[in-house]
Amino acid sequence: MRASKLLNRTLFDDPADAETNSHRLLARGGFIRKIASGVYTYSPLMWRTLRKISQIVREEMDEAGGQELMLPIIQPIELWEESGRADAYLTAGIMFNLTDRRGARMCLGPTHEEVITDQVRGTIDSYKQLPVTAYQIQNKYRDEFRPRFGLMRGREFIMKDAYSFDADEGGLDVSYMAMRGAYQAIFNRCGLEYVIVEADSGAIGGSRSEEFMVTADTGEDALLTCAHCGYGANVERAESVLPAGEAGGDALPMHKDPTPGVTTVEALTECCKLPAARMIKTVLLTAVHTDREEDVAVLIRGDQDVNLVKVQNRLACLDLKVADEDAVRRITGAEPGFAGPVGLAGVTILGDLSIEGMTNFLCGANETDHHLLDVNFGRDVEQPETLELREAQAGDTCARCSQGALGSLRGIEVGHVFKLGTKYSEAMKATFTDRDGKGKPFVMGCYGIGVSRIAAAAVEQNHDDKGIVWPVPIAPYEVLVVPMKMNDDSVVQAAEKLYVDLKNAGIEVLLDDRDSRPGPKLKDSELLGFPFRVLCGRSLAEGNVEVDARSEGEKQVVPLGDAVEWLTKAVREAKAAARSGTPMPANA
Ligand code: ATP
Ligand code: MG
Numbered sequence: 001m002r003a004s005k006l007l008n009r010t011l012f013d014d015p016a017d018a019e020t021n022s023h024r025l026l027a028r029g030g031f032i033r034k035i036a037s038g039v040y041t042y043s044p045l046m047w048r049t050l051r052k053i054s055q056i057v058r059e060e061m062d063e064a065g066g067q068e069l070m071l072p073i074i075q076p077i078e079l080w081e082e083s084g085r086a087d088a089y090l091t092a093g094i095m096f097n098l099t100d101r102r103g104a105r106m107c108l109g110p111t112h113e114e115v116i117t118d119q120v121r122g123t124i125d126s127y128k129q130l131p132v133t134a135y136q137i138q139n140k141y142r143d144e145f146r147p148r149f150g151l152m153r154g155r156e157f158i159m160k161d162a163y164s165f166d167a168d169e170g171g172l173d174v175s176y177m178a179m180r181g182a183y184q185a186i187f188n189r190c191g192l193e194y195v196i197v198e199a200d201s202g203a204i205g206g207s208r209s210e211e212f213m214v215t216a217d218t219g220e221d222a223l224l225t226c227a228h229c230g231y232g233a234n235v236e237r238a239e240s241v242l243p244a245g246e247a248g249g250d251a252l253p254m255h256k257d258p259t260p261g262v263t264t265v266e267a268l269t270e271c272c273k274l275p276a277a278r279m280i281k282t283v284l285l286t287a288v289h290t291d292r293e294e295d296v297a298v299l300i301r302g303d304q305d306v307n308l309v310k311v312q313n314r315l316a317c318l319d320l321k322v323a324d325e326d327a328v329r330r331i332t333g334a335e336p337g338f339a340g341p342v343g344l345a346g347v348t349i350l351g352d353l354s355i356e357g358m359t360n361f362l363c364g365a366n367e368t369d370h371h372l373l374d375v376n377f378g379r380d381v382e383q384p385e386t387l388e389l390r391e392a393q394a395g396d397t398c399a400r401c402s403q404g405a406l407g408s409l410r411g412i413e414v415g416h417v418f419k420l421g422t423k424y425s426e427a428m429k430a431t432f433t434d435r436d437g438k439g440k441p442f443v444m445g446c447y448g449i450g451v452s453r454i455a456a457a458a459v460e461q462n463h464d465d466k467g468i469v470w471p472v473p474i475a476p477y478e479v480l481v482v483p484m485k486m487n488d489d490s491v492v493q494a495a496e497k498l499y500v501d502l503k504n505a506g507i508e509v510l511l512d513d514r515d516s517r518p519g520p521k522l523k524d525s526e527l528l529g530f531p532f533r534v535l536c537g538r539s540l541a542e543g544n545v546e547v548d549a550r551s552e553g554e555k556q557v558v559p560l561g562d563a564v565e566w567l568t569k570a571v572r573e574a575k576a577a578a579r580s581g582t583p584m585p586a587n588a
Contacts, residue, residue: 001477003512008043010524020218022459023150025468029528038147038155045528046455048476048508050158053454054137056189056473057160064182066135066162071115073139077105079114083427087290091318096141096155108141113424113446116163120442121430127167130432130442131175135162137451151456152412153220158451165442167434169421172443176208176419179447183212183415190454191471191578192461195411197223197232200309201418208419213411214457221411224392228404236309239388240396240406245301246277248359252374260369263337265302268371272362276302279362280355280375282339284328287317287348295323295331295347297339298389301354302362307391314350314387332366340364342372342381351386412457413450420444462551468529469550472574477510479567480530484518484537494560495536498545501564507571526550531574532567 008030015034018024026032031046042050058068077097080086089095089110096108109115116134124132140159147155164175180196187194192214199211211234213223224240225232233239262271269276279302287294296315298306312320328336331347340363341349355361360374377383392399394408425431425441434440455474462469472478479502483495492513499511510530512521518537525533535546535555545563548555549570558566 001510003510004514006044006510008045010527017148018150020149020152020456020460021463022152022218022456023148025459025463025527025529026150026456029468032150036155038144038153040151040154040156042452045476049455049470049474050452052474053190053451054158054160057137057186057449057451060182060185060189061135061160061162063185064133064178066133066179066182068136069119069134070136070138071109071112071119073109073141074106075109075112075115077107079118079428080107083114083117083424085114088318091288091290094142094144096143110140110142111159111446111448112136112161113163113420113444114428117424117428117430117442117444120163120165121425121428124165124432124442127432127434131164131166131171133162133164133175133179135160135447149218149220149456151452152460154452157453160449160451162447164445164447166444167432167440168443172419172421172445176417176445179445180210180417183417183447183449186449187212187214187414189579190458190474192414192454192458194414195223195225195232195409197225197234197411198237199234199416200236200313207421210417211411211413212415212417214414214454214461215409216412216457216460217410218460219410219412221413223409223411224394224396224406225409226398226401226404226406229398229401231398231400231404233392235391235408236307238392238406239399240392241399241402242354242390243303243396245354245358246275248278248361250359251376251379252360254372254374254376254380256365256367256370256372258369259338259371262369262371263335268302268362272371272373274362274373278302278358278360280341280358282341282344282364284323284331284339284347285311286321286323286327287312287315288319288321289317295327296320297331297341297344297347297349298352299341299349299355299363299384300352300390301358304352304354305391305393306352306389310389310391311350314389315348332364334364334366334370335368338364338366338368338370340366340372340375341384342366342375349384350389351384352389353386354390355383356386412453412460414454414457415447415449417447418445420446463529466523467527470529470531471578472531472571473578475508475529475531477508477530478571479507479509479532479534480512480525480528481509481534482512482518482521482525482536484521484535486513486515491536491540494540494545495534498534498536498560498563502567505564505568507564507568532570534563534567 011028014024015027032040137160166172199209201209222235224238283298285296332339398404422441431439485491502509546555
């Protein structure tokens, strides 16, 4: 390809809304152009990278036994009513939906469990046709609450989604592990560093679920990992050993003390000279259901924090938010900061395990500027149902091995594997005839990869202050040839010949034949981040060119006649290294 013909333009300035390096660099390089919030055009350069990522995904999916198909993007809402998910998706506002001219309600697919389940129930009758894993690589549509970071969280984005159908749980285990293995191969081949962590199963539901996280400081997900045993989990799901509390001693008489303006645990520690572990926080929440809102209070030890995802899973609600100030006043009859369990009525009360066994604790009095001290369960207030609702924190002891301390890191979720079980097949009456002649629901798994998000994650992990440093396997072109003087025939001819020879050698090469000065050409080459660069310039007088790798920046002088061989070898070795790349899965 010739740069003079390429439909691309690099920009001088960062886009105003770019908060991350990948967004900034992809926009400045002309790879992406926004046409609406979270909706981007992919330039020819970007599309080459996205096709390469898709091809790696496709090869590994096929290798693992997947069959590629294509499901419709536009779907009838009826299917979502059958699965029981229509309300959750519509209430959350994530689903783009419309009514067609006949009055039928349709949506743009945010995901495809319903459609694939419908396809399989219409295609498979017998256990003899199982197992089956089908996948597609296609646009997905989600009206995200906060589209941001360019391709990282778009409203239109490319996903590979795969679905497995088995006769039983044992079969699902095998299908799940095959996909998990394929994912490791895919992320290695894309040249990414990642960890595998346990994940919350969220709205889709199911038993086991793991996420593949590209490690990056700007990642939206908080992760906890144990260096001792390899346990890794998304904070939404992570478990840790509850840090020891403080003995409260034998029950003393309860009393109400004035605590004017003291509304935080920290301030209470000061004012009441009591450690946080001797207090109970009452966290007020609003759970959203299809037909109503529910007031919820979670009791937790003062030195711990509530994990909203765990609470939402327990309540099986569509959405869960921290109660707003008006709701707090309505529920407690007091200003925010003074909520407590004693006398709290008309509210669902849940307790975290951390409150078990606490005596003589401090809590809010449901009266402005007052707290209760020496409160005891059984006598002053009933102890509610307790379960783990606590958010594990960095530094906590790992719950898996009880030895290591959990460390925190941030990640970008690029892939997710789920065991769904029979949730969808039962709801949608998708059954097959088993060996014993009985009808049984399919046992399903689902497996997603953010293809366009991978491109952004790769840039997030591979860039410097000058621009992108594409991993070789997903770079738009492998080699850039730069004639430094367009008015010097010998330079232009040498560059043209090199360009043709490299193409003939099977290298993906871009020739910067634009009639511009060397300075801007070199700046662009750094911004665009092609892995290898050849400069044809002054050293041609001695029969040499200069070559360098974008990741190293060290120029080498190579005889013109050896340049093709040098570059072919460098590209081949870089690809081989990515293929055998050592991943760092936390719990592979
Ligand atoms: P997130 O938690 O980031 O919103 P998710 O858990 O809802 O993602 P899945 O339904 O598991 O996403 O989708 C599979 C994959 O699709 C994700 O692992 C991610 O890589 C990608 N993905 C999800 N949402 C987006 C988006 N808005 N833009 C780009 N990629 C996305
Ligand atoms: Mg996910």
